[in-house]
Amino acid sequence: MGCVSRRTQCAPRDTRFPRSQLLQELARYTWPGNVRELRNIVERLLLLTGDAIDAATVRQVLPGRRPSTSGEAGSGTLANRVATFERDVVLQELAAHGHRVTETARALGLERSHLYKKCQQLGIDLKTERTQP
The missing domain is CATH 1.10.10 (Arc Repressor Mutant, subunit A)
Known part of the structure; x- marks a missing residue:
């Protein structure tokens, strides 16, 4: 989880997020990839959320755990x-x-x-x- 700390230190100073929630959500995910996958997820979170990351956003960004808004997951153009x-x-x-x-x-x-x-x-x-x- 050093990657998370390193990335969050580089984030703008006004970035606020509950670190314990963030770390819990990331720890629950079974990481089939390598450290680059974790780094990409953290970067995506920082880009998408602006100044606040919450557990729901983490769950949305993690591969395979994104809630589907349509009835058919993975369908359509x-x-x-x-x-x-x-x-x-x-x-x-x-x-x-x-x-x-x-x-x-x-x-x-x-x-x-x-x-x-x-x-x-x-x-x-x-x-x-x-x-x-």
Whole structure:
């Protein structure tokens, strides 16, 4: 787990995450690959999450443990799979930021206008999303 410590030390100073949860989730996974696989997962977590990594995100990123949002796991074209993944990420970020578009766009590294366009492309109705609990 030295790889995790090394990567998290290189992360921006304002990065916050519960290390014990992160380490527990990573330790539960049976690593069929090598250290490079662990390093890639940690880098992906840091890139996807911005300033906070939680156990749910770790479970989502680990290969073979990603929850399927469609009824058929591993089906569809690459474009459809990417769109589904992007939609899930945008919806998670919207929920994490109280459906505030400016904060969500900032967390995703997008301009507000680009987030609006992305939501339109992905079929996300921001007005409907705001009213849902």
